[in-house]
Amino acid sequence: MFSELYPLLAQRSLTITIAALSEGQIRVNVIPHSRSEDSKVNEQITYAHKNEVAPIPDAAIKALTTPISLTGRAEEIDARLSSVLLEFVESHTQLQGSVDRASAEIAEAVKAIDERNRAKSKSKTASSKNESKADVRNKSEGDSPKPADTLPLWWTDGSVSPPGAVAPEPGSPVAQSDGSVGSKEPQQSEEAASHGSESDKA
DSSP, X not given: OHHHHHHHHTTSOEEEEEEEOGGGEEEEEEEEOOOXXXXXXXXXXXXXXXXXXXXXXXXXXXXXXXXXXXXXXXHXXXXXXXXXXXXXXXXXXXXXXXXXXXXXXXXXXXXXXXXXXXXXXXXXXXXXXXXXXXXXXXXXXXXXXOGGGSOOHHHHOTTSOOTTOOOOOTTSXXXXXXXXXXXXXXXXXXXXXXXXXXXXXX
């Protein structure tokens, strides 16, 4: 009996009960115990994963602790117990293997989703930083005056000739800033004329 149960004992502990019934019958129960790992299989699926990862059904997890019970006369139990236990252990081992594979697949899916979400978060952060730098650069360029927005020196300063214009000769009429026309002569000539008038009067 114990050689048939050993593959199951290697995975979880068992409880075996034997009880006498009426009319010379007995009942043998083999009850697998639950493990802490059984309840943690689906705990790795959080709110961020539930829409993409399916949990292992509770029925499959509970089946890992489903007991087996044999009832009959002692000689009948002796004849059937070995084959029944072999079948029970084989079925349980297959179910445990399926649960373990599903748990590993869930762990891989959860890891892949977490890595994808982290990559998206980093991408959004980098994009936001680039947009902020671009806004600052555009604002700086917008504050500096463009060549087309500034008036040339010959437009604001009357003493500067516009491009392609010929400088006026001394004494020739020039346009003043008030719109009148006057002659532009050197200051020395005006001073000489003034001194000449004074000497004539003397």
